[in-house]
Amino acid sequence: MTGLTRLALVLGLSVVAVGGVAAVETVPGMPPVVDPTNLYSETTADKLSAAAAKALPRVYVPNLQSNDVSVIDPATLKVIDRFPVGVNPQHVVPSWDLTTLWVTNNAEHRTDGTLTPIDPLTGKPGPPVAVDDPYNMYFTPDGRSAIVVAEALKRLDFRDPKTMALQSSLAAPGCAGINHGDYSIDGRYLIMTCEYQGRLVKIDWINRKVLSYLKLSGGGIPQDIRVSPDGKVFYVAELRRGGVYVIDGDAFKEIGFVKTGVGTHGLYPSRDGTKLYVANRGSSQIGGKPRGPGSVAVIDFATRKVVATWPIPKGGSPDMGNVSADGKRLWLSGRYDNVVYVIDTTTGEVVTIPVGKEPHGLTVWPQPGRYSLGHTGNMR
Numbered sequence: 215m216t217g218l219t220r221l222a223l224v225l226g227l228s229v230v231a232v233g234g235v236a237a238v239e240t241v242p243g244m245p246p247v248v249d250p251t252n253l254y255s256e257t258t259a260d261k262l263s264a265a266a267a268k269a270l271p272r273v274y275v276p277n278l279q280s281n282d283v284s285v286i287d288p289a290t291l292k293v294i295d296r297f298p299v300g301v302n303p304q305h306v307v308p309s310w311d312l313t314t315l316w317v318t319n320n321a322e323h324r325t326d327g328t329l330t331p332i333d334p335l336t337g338k339p340g341p342p343v344a345v346d347d348p349y350n351m352y353f354t355p356d357g358r359s360a361i362v363v364a365e366a367l368k369r370l371d372f373r374d375p376k377t378m379a380l381q382s383s384l385a386a387p388g389c390a391g392i393n394h395g396d397y398s399i400d401g402r403y404l405i406m407t408c409e410y411q412g413r414l415v416k417i418d419w420i421n422r423k424v425l426s427y428l429k430l431s432g433g434g435i436p437q438d439i440r441v442s443p444d445g446k447v448f449y450v451a452e453l454r455r456g457g458v459y460v461i462d463g464d465a466f467k468e469i470g471f472v473k474t475g476v477g478t479h480g481l482y483p484s485r486d487g488t489k490l491y492v493a494n495r496g497s498s499q500i501g502g503k504p505r506g507p508g509s510v511a512v513i514d515f516a517t518r519k520v521v522a523t524w525p526i527p528k529g530g531s532p533d534m535g536n537v538s539a540d541g542k543r544l545w546l547s548g549r550y551d552n553v554v555y556v557i558d559t560t561t562g563e564v565v566t567i568p569v570g571k572e573p574h575g576l577t578v579w580p581q582p583g584r585y586s587l588g589h590t591g592n593m594r
Contacts, residue, residue, distance in 0.1 A: 235250045235251055236250060237250060238250045238399055238400050238445075239400055240355070240400050240401050241355060241356065241400065241401040241402055241420065242356065243355070243356025243357065243358065244355035244356050244400075244401040245355075245584055245585060245594065247399060247400070250399075250444070250445075251443065251444050252443040252444065252487045253399050253441065253443055253444075253445055253594065254443050254483050254487035254593075254594070255487065256582070256583055256584050256593075256594060257483075257485065257487075257581070257582045257583040257593045257594065258485055258486060258487070258541075258582060259485050259539060259540045259541050259582060260582070261582045261583065262539060262580060262581075262582045263312060263582070263583065263584060265311065265312040265313055266312045266334075266579070266580035266581065266582070266583075267580060268334075268335055269334035269335060269579055269580040270334065270335065270336070270337050270579075271287070271288055271289065271539075271579075271580070272285055272286065272287065272288070272334070272337050272579055273285070273286040273288055273545055273554070273576060273577070273578050273579070274286075274306040274315060274317075274332060274576060274577050274579065275306075275547060275554055275569050275570070275573045275576040276299070276303035276304060276305060276306055276317055276318075276573065276574050276575060276576065277303065277569060277570025277571050277572060277573050277574075278302055278303060278304065278571070278572040278573070278574045279570075279571035279572040280570035280571040280572075281298060281299060281300065281301055281302070281303060281319075282296055282297060282298045282299060282303070282570055283296065283297055283299055283303060283306070283317060283330075283332075283339070284296050284554075284569040284570050284573070285297075285337055286554065286567060286569075288538065288543070288545075288578070291556060291565060291567055292567075293567065293568075293569060295337060296570070297338070297339055299317045299319055299328075299330040299339065299342070300317070300319025300321060300326070300327065300328035300329075300330055300342055301319055301320075301321040301322075301324060301326060301327075301328075302319055302320050302321055302322045303317050303318065303319045303330075303574070304318045304319070304320055304348075304349050304350060304574050304575055305317075305318045305349075305350050305351070305534070305574065305575030305577075305589065305590055306318075306332070306575060306576060306577040306590065307350070307351045307352075307575075307577070307586075307588050307589060307590065308577060308579065308581070308586040308588070308590075308591050308593075309353070309360075309375060309586060310353035310354075310357040310360075310375055310585050310586055310587070310588075311357065311375070311585065312334075312580075312583075312585065312586060313334070314331050314332070314333070314334070315331070315332040315334055315577065315579060316329050316330070316331055316332070316351055316360075317329065317330040317331075317332065317339070318348040318349060318350055318351050318362075318575075319342070319348065320347050320348050320349040320365065320366075321347070322366070323366075325346075326344070327344070327345055327346055327347045327348050328342035328343060328344055328345065328348070329342065329343045329345055329348055329351070329362075329378060330342045330343075331343070334579055334580070343377075343378045345362055345371070345373070345378055346362070346364050346367060346369075346371060347362075347364040347365060347366050347367050348362045348363070348364070349363050349364070349365035349366070349393055350362075350363040350365070350393055350394065350575075350588070350589060351363060351588050351589075352395055352404075352587055352588030352589060352592070353375060353585075353586060353587055353588045354372075354419055355397055355401035355587065355594075356401075357375060357585060358375070359372040359373060359374070359375060359381055360372070360373045360374070360375045360378065360588075361373075361419070361588070362378075363392060363393055363395075363406075365391060365392055365393050368385060368386050368387055368389055368390060368392055369383055369384065369385050369386065369392075370383065370384045370386065370392070370417070371383050372384070372422070382422055384417070384419075384422045384423070384424070385424075386406070386408075386415050386417070386424055388408070388411070388413070388415065388424075388427050389406065389408035389411065389413070389415040389427070390408060390409070390410040390411045391407075391408055391409030391410035391411065392406050392407070392408055392409075392415065393406070393407060393409055393437075394406065394407050394437060394438045394439050394589065395407070395417075395439060395589075396439050396440050396441045396448060396587070396592060397441065397587060398441065398445060398463055398464070399441065399444075399445025400445075402418075402420070403416055403417060403418055403419070403425065403463070404416075404417045404419050405417070405439060405448055405461070405463055405466075406439070407436035407437060407438070407439050407450060408427075408436065409435055409436060409437065409500075410435075412429065412430050412432075412433030412434050412435070412436065413427050413428055413429045413430060413436070414427065414428045414430070414436065414439075414450065414461065414466075415427050415428075416428070416463075416466050425466075426466060428461070428466050428467070428468070430450070430452070430459055430468060431468055431471075432452070432454075432455050432471070433454075434452045434453065434454035434455050435452065435453035435454045435500060436450050436451065436452050436453075436459070437450075437451040437452065437453055437478065437479045437480070438450075438451045438479060438480050438481045438534070438589075439451070439481070440481040440482075440483065440490065440592075441463070442515055443483070443487045443488075443515055445463075446462070446463075447460050447461060447462060447463065447469065448460075448461040448463050449461075449472075449481055449490060449513070451478040451479050451480065451481050451492065451493075452471075452478055453477050453478060453479060453495070453497075453498060453499075453500070454498050454499075455471070455473075455478075455498075456473060456474060456475055456476050456477060456478050456494065456498060457471055457472050457473040457474045457475075457478055458471070458472050458474060458478060458481070458492060458513070459471050460472065460518060470518065472513060472518060472519070472520065473520075474492045474494055474511035474513070474520060474523075475492070475494030475507075475508075475509045475510075475511050475523065476494055476495070476496050476497065476498055476506065476507045476508070476509075477494050477495035477496050477497045477498050477499075477502065477506070477508070477531075478492060478493075478494050478495070478511075479493050479494070479495040479532075479533055479534065480492070480493035480532070480533060480534040480535065480546065481493075482535070482536055482537055482544065483515075483537075484537065484541060484559065485537055485539075485540070485541025485582070486541065487515070488514065488515055488516070489512050489513065489514060489515065489521075490512070490513040490515060491510055491511075491512060491537070491544050491559075492510065492511040492512070492513060493508075493510055493532040493533060493534065493535075493546050494507075494508060494509045494510065494511060494532065495508055495531050495532060495533055495549060495550075496508030496509075496526075496529065496530060496531045496532075496550075497531070497550070502531055502549070502550045503550060504529075504530075504531070504550050504551045505528060505529035505530065505551065506529055506530065506531055506550065507525075507529060508525075508526040508529060508530040508531045508532045508548075509523055509524060509525045509526060509532070510523070510524045510526075510532055510544065510546070510557060510562070511523050511524075512524070522562065524557060524562030524564070526548075526555065526564055527564055530548050530551050530553070530555065530566075531548050531549040531550040531551050532546040532547075532548060532549075532555055533546060533547045533548065533549035533573070533574060533575075534546065534547055534549075534574060534575040534576065534590055535547055535554075535575075535576045535577070535578065535590060536576075536577055536578045536581065536590050536591045537559070537578065537581075538578055539578070539580055539581055539582055541559060542558065542559055542560070543556050543557065543558065543559060544556075544557040544559050545557075545576060545578050546576075547569075547573035547574055547575070547576045548566065548573065549572060549573065549574065550572070551566075552568060552569060552570065552571055552572065552573065553566045553567060553568050553569060553573070554566070554567045554569050554573060554576065575589070575590045576590065577590040577591050578591065579591075581593050
């Protein structure tokens with residue numbers, strides 16, 4: 215037993231060493247990082263968990279303006295169900311234990327926000343749970359708390375992951391438009407984007423405190439954020455400049471920028487953990503029109519460069535979604551075109567499916583992985 219491993223065990227940390235690569239000491243309760251060079255190693259196509267494998271293969275699409283969810287059968291590419299939810303459904307979020315899908319209905323400019331649970335075994339919704347302003351939702355790496363992102367209130371609400379009873383709240387007064395986040399490879403900190411202030415916030419979620427803020431050099435309108443497979447950097451989608459900032463998370467400093475297309479918004483790793491799919495919404499402003507110059511850029515994680523760009527035929531607005539379990543399709547909502555795009559991840563070929571009004575954070579289910587950190591399936 216090495217000194218590092220012995221110390222980790224004393225502290226209750228989880229340590230795994232692979233092929234001589236330095237082991238990752240994770241926070242207590244967090245499942246181990248199996249491959250320190252690829253934190254997505256357990257989300258490959260052949261690693262569907264027993265819990266997720268029982269689920270119906272479905273794509274759940276929250277329609278922001280029609281207050282409902284469209285349900286697509288991925289085998290037939292047809293909408294097979296549609297049910298009402300709360301006001302302004304924003305995202306469909308897999309729970310940490312993969313047994314529930316939560317629709318975050320933030321009731322923008324109102325006070326009647328709710329979470330609608332969906333049973334993935336039946337594809338049907340359950341009774342809504344009242345919570346404050348649930349724009350988005352994440353889970354702590356140890357699975358002990360759901361984090362409801364109360365965007366309008368500049369606040370994170372830590373809640374029981376099953377009942378959604380409030381545990382505690384954390385104010386982030388310097389983060390107007392707090393909305394998307396991701397964790398360091400060891401789970402110690404969370405970085406979230408501040409959409410309306412052109413900055414990021416770094417959070418010690420264990421001790422429930424804001425550590426610091428980082429103003430992005432170009433300001434702009436930061437959107438989604440995703441950590442690299444080796445955990446060394448974070449990619450931050452930036453709507454106005456049309457690209458992704460590259461951030462050293464530990465040092466919390468900006469180290470680069472990659473141009474990707476107009477209106478950069480959603481970020482999704484490929485199933486093999488080698489590429490990052492970047493959804494460019496086709497508008498550099500918050501809000502947009504149909505048939506914009508939307509596209510998907512493909513970044514190679516190893517080189518941090520764009521290796522392919524797939525335009526949406528005749529224009530469109532690819533927004534948020536995720537990759538199919540087998541990695542062969544990228545599913546994205548067409549935010550301002552009232553459609554869903556199904557993109558072949560080999561050729562970039564696009565199929566469109568009409569859905570409700572202003573589709574947003576859709577999720578594909580089931581997805582491989584041991585647990586979910588939230589959003590539309592940030593799996594580990």
